[in-house]
Amino acid sequence: MSIVVNKAGDTFHLYNDEISYIMKVLPNEQMGQLYFGKKIRPKEDYSYLVETHMRPMSSCVFDTDKNFSMEYIRQEYGVFGTSDYRMPAVEVLQENGSRISDFRYCGYRIESGKPKLSGLPATYVEDASEAETLVIELKDPVSKMSLKLFYTIFAKGGIIARSARFLNEGEQDLHLTSAMSLCMDLPDSEYDWLQFSGAWARERYLKTRRLQQGIQSVGSMRGNSSHNHNPFIILKRPTADEFQGEAIGFSLIYSGNFLAQAEVDTYDAARVLMGIHPSGFDWKLESGEEFQTPEAVMVYTDRGLNHLSQTYHKLYQKRLARGYWRDRERPILINNWEATYFDFTEERLVKIAKQAKESGIELFVLDDGWFGKRTNEKAGLGDWAANPERLKNGITGLAQRIEDLGMKFGLWFEPEMVNKDSDLYREHPDWIIQTPNRRTSHGRFQYVLDFSRKEVVDRIYEMMAKILSEAKVSYIKWDMNRSITECYSAKLPADRQGEVYHRYILGVYDLYERLTSRFPEVLFESCSSGGGRFDPGMLYYAPQGWTSDDSDAVERIKIQYGTSYCYPISSMGSHVSVIPNHQINRNTPLYTRANVAYFGTFGYELDLNALTEEEQEEVKEQVKFMKQYRRLFQFGTFYRLRSPFDHNISAWMVVSEDKKTAIVGWYRVLNGINMPYTRLRLHGLDESILYTVSGDKSMHYGDELMHLGMITTDASSGQDEENMRQDYDSRLYILKAVEGGNLS
Numbered sequence: 001m002s003i004v005v006n007k008a009g010d011t012f013h014l015y016n017d018e019i020s021y022i023m024k025v026l027p028n029e030q031m032g033q034l035y036f037g038k039k040i041r042p043k044e045d046y047s048y049l050v051e052t053h054m055r056p057m058s059s060c061v062f063d064t065d066k067n068f069s070m071e072y073i074r075q076e077y078g079v080f081g082t083s084d085y086r087m088p089a090v091e092v093l094q095e096n097g098s099r100i101s102d103f104r105y106c107g108y109r110i111e112s113g114k115p116k117l118s119g120l121p122a123t124y125v126e127d128a129s130e131a132e133t134l135v136i137e138l139k140d141p142v143s144k145m146s147l148k149l150f151y152t153i154f155a156k157g158g159i160i161a162r163s164a165r166f167l168n169e170g171e172q173d174l175h176l177t178s179a180m181s182l183c184m185d186l187p188d189s190e191y192d193w194l195q196f197s198g199a200w201a202r203e204r205y206l207k208t209r210r211l212q213q214g215i216q217s218v219g220s221m222r223g224n225s226s227h228n229h230n231p232f233i234i235l236k237r238p239t240a241d242e243f244q245g246e247a248i249g250f251s252l253i254y255s256g257n258f259l260a261q262a263e264v265d266t267y268d269a270a271r272v273l274m275g276i277h278p279s280g281f282d283w284k285l286e287s288g289e290e291f292q293t294p295e296a297v298m299v300y301t302d303r304g305l306n307h308l309s310q311t312y313h314k315l316y317q318k319r320l321a322r323g324y325w326r327d328r329e330r331p332i333l334i335n336n337w338e339a340t341y342f343d344f345t346e347e348r349l350v351k352i353a354k355q356a357k358e359s360g361i362e363l364f365v366l367d368d369g370w371f372g373k374r375t376n377e378k379a380g381l382g383d384w385a386a387n388p389e390r391l392k393n394g395i396t397g398l399a400q401r402i403e404d405l406g407m408k409f410g411l412w413f414e415p416e417m418v419n420k421d422s423d424l425y426r427e428h429p430d431w432i433i434q435t436p437n438r439r440t441s442h443g444r445f446q447y448v449l450d451f452s453r454k455e456v457v458d459r460i461y462e463m464m465a466k467i468l469s470e471a472k473v474s475y476i477k478w479d480m481n482r483s484i485t486e487c488y489s490a491k492l493p494a495d496r497q498g499e500v501y502h503r504y505i506l507g508v509y510d511l512y513e514r515l516t517s518r519f520p521e522v523l524f525e526s527c528s529s530g531g532g533r534f535d536p537g538m539l540y541y542a543p544q545g546w547t548s549d550d551s552d553a554v555e556r557i558k559i560q561y562g563t564s565y566c567y568p569i570s571s572m573g574s575h576v577s578v579i580p581n582h583q584i585n586r587n588t589p590l591y592t593r594a595n596v597a598y599f600g601t602f603g604y605e606l607d608l609n610a611l612t613e614e615e616q617e618e619v620k621e622q623v624k625f626m627k628q629y630r631r632l633f634q635f636g637t638f639y640r641l642r643s644p645f646d647h648n649i650s651a652w653m654v655v656s657e658d659k660k661t662a663i664v665g666w667y668r669v670l671n672g673i674n675m676p677y678t679r680l681r682l683h684g685l686d687e688s689i690l691y692t693v694s695g696d697k698s699m700h701y702g703d704e705l706m707h708l709g710m711i712t713t714d715a716s717s718g719q720d721e722e723n724m725r726q727d728y729d730s731r732l733y734i735l736k737a738v739e740g741g742n743l744s
């Protein structure tokens, strides 16, 4: 890895074994983008890449030059209004009403390692040798706003992490009304755009379309990153697929309003912008004040989408997630939500926990309903103290009873919310987000606390910290069940109301930071009605997240498959629940529910007492199996093999680092009859290792399994009663290297 500056001091080339990123100071002193892609060797001059041609209808920068227009010059951080007509990366409103900026190059700095982003989640290094950072310093001579563009290249992987930092060095107040984390001008638009979108209970479905002239975008203006869209997109060459070809991923480490967009211009160049959604954003910078954007992470690969995802998985697992649980196998848990909803007593909970303990489950999680007057969704949020009518010995007593069973205890919170029927609201009705003289919308009868205010965050922190320090709590599920409306803070002046959404998320991060640093061994799982805030920002604090409220195995195949494009398996909360499934009323076999949930953090969302003895035995076997293989599931290399978005039969697999063990998950939604012969080509194995495959008497070399494929034929024909299969079928194939079976 290296960052090279040419002799003339105007061209910067960041490269490692896989990628090159090149930029240059342009004749107008703004920064031009030259290249991002597969590594090319460094050389002194790449000016030929700055193509300037006379184009009809262009506006030109220099008096004597008809060729130089910012309209078609690829830039590092484009601005609107000075001959570039594309959507800008930044807009600064000045006192005279002008929104034009001209950020001119003034210098650079190279740092080994990677600087922290104050108050924001970001990737990090453990040793300075892991990365190098280039800081490009620019300044607008008129507004006196200075801008630093940060580019971190990691020693390994095709990764560039970017962010921008503004400082008002002048006397007048400035307003940032748009400040993207990255602007990436690509020279052509021959790409498919991949987005991960959906809704509550069907999050992160893969949707693909061809880039077209004009703007295509996804985003959120809900205050959370949302179920609807994820702050992650991929541009891939139309010929690229999971296993080969060029693709670039764009991922924003942020949990609030975001925008990810690509604008294809008249000349088929594509500008990608990613950052805080500019709509409603207005950040005032008084003289001497700074603003730091969230970080965006770009990954380039020429080896297909699986390789792109694996790069993100590794980075986010090892250098975004932090703390005690980062590298540890995650406890197998049982959560009482779908078992009891609000209808529980301490005795009922302990009974669920006891049976779970019998099955080998390690952690009991008490979900919603344990605090205040929370016996239904209309009351109690905000009153984070146990309801003595339900838990006579409080959380401390219940946690101790669970510990006495030999299990760990976990607890649900929804720290950002309040019900009007709560002591907290009665005491502080002005603490919610609401706009004066307007109706305040509710979501699930709850209101959003104004986390842009420190005293609000302080109070919630005190309540949570009290419980965590008094009771033996090993895990927290941090929920967030509604989006923000009527966004306004009573604490901020009129000209700072455009800051509320971002300040709110900074407040959420602050609370997470305080709790995770004071209780470092507590495992945090983020949640937002399932996957409404499943984003990289959350991963920095909570190494796992509840992937979706939809616990149906068939639905989960798509949800987890889509989620895997960016997020590692160790981050996906996945549980076995009852049938008929509570969200979709579907009956799937118990083994299929587990076969899907193994590819995640694994747990149960039911009362095991309600299962038959035979099912209880099956659960014991599942738990035993997961304990044996969870390191592989959670930390192995994950490959998508066959997409549930395109096929009735889908498959994925994980491979251990030494390639000696692998597990393939195979899933068929609808049964068929008298079906064709099928083979599944595996990936990531060692060609020369001889493997046994569960359920198969013969052994196979890795090259056979990868190139020729593994036989998966289901020849059961309606007339073969013994082998009769059913809908929602699944299989796990376990591959193990034969001792001494290596060819080399």
Ligand code: DGJ
Pocket (backbone or CB within 6 Å): 337, 367, 368, 412, 479, 481, 527, 528, 529, 530, 546, 548, 549
């Ligand atoms: C939504 C979550 O996603 C569920 O798992 C559960 O915790 C409920 N909230 C509780 O209200």
